[in-house]
Amino acid sequence: MQLYIWRHPKPKQVHGLCFGQSEVAVDRRKIKRLANQIDSYTKKHQLPKQIYVSPLQRSMQVGLYLQQLGFDCQIDERLMETNFGDWEGKPWSKISKDGIDKWCDDFAHFAPAGGENLTQLFERVRAWLKIRKIEEAKPKAPILAVGHAGWITTAKMVCAGKEVPSQAKDWPRPVGYCQLSVLEF
Template sequence: MSGFALHLLRHGAPATPGLLMGRTDGAPTANGIAACAARAEVLAVERLIASDLRRCRAAGEAIGRAAGLPCAVDPRWRELDFGDWDGKAASMIDPDTLGRFWNDPDANPPPRGESWSTLVRRVAAAINDLAPVPTLVVAHGGAMRAALHILCGFDQRQLWTFDLPYAALLSLRVWPGEPANTQITGLCT
């Protein structure tokens, strides 16, 4: 089996950048949507999926219109739920508490938020349900890092070394049933 291309595209810039936006359904900027559409122009995909949050869904719908593809919506590609921190700037959170979260997000999830392992489980379920056809998923930085963990085996510390700015594109080749054999075929930031 030759595997299939899986492209993960982070949503474009939100109208209010600099916030921990997990479940917060912040609006994207027109420039953010355009940046995502420009990244996707060169991709040959047969399936298009987006997180259900507006900052992903709007980009997915714009890409779909340009490519003549329907955009399926899948909430499993949402960002980590930051609980009580959701919608707040990092500067508004106790730095020691936030530091413990970044050092070990599974042992120190945000108050009333989602643990890292919960995010990984839902992204794994979304990946397992993918048809083996070239696919573009418009998602969030946390969901993209969870996919890298699942498909490539990167640990949490390694995942934070990936710079995933708005409209960042990760291109992977996935062999169904062999997650340890996934390769990153291209990385665009």
């Protein structure tokens, strides 16, 4: 199966901020621009007008706009970005060096208090991909989604058969805002 997943538009005023599952504002023009881009791509490639989005506004608003263009929009919590727990909404510069060091040293298993670790994110992504593969009516029907950088990076690694990285240096660069990734799973 193929997963066509676009990263959400760039949020406003987030430079230097840890914002995994925090709600952050996105310019409405950027929301509409991405939705129109997805709609055009879908028409050009004759893809189904069904899209999965996370409940975070930067993803969900794209899906709601696509609904106005005739898409079936499914909101799924499993598509959410990593939960950074106590670090959510804080500037990275205000998070303790000790905390960052612990995270980098045990990248697969460390989580800030109340957050999720990378192993948990991998499990969540694998579960979503498996369910999509089972639940889709047509075994090879493409799936469209709007997601988040960490989720997309994880999905790419899962689809490539890679394990959870144990060190931060092994984490790939994130996809760009509004960038499309096409994955086989």
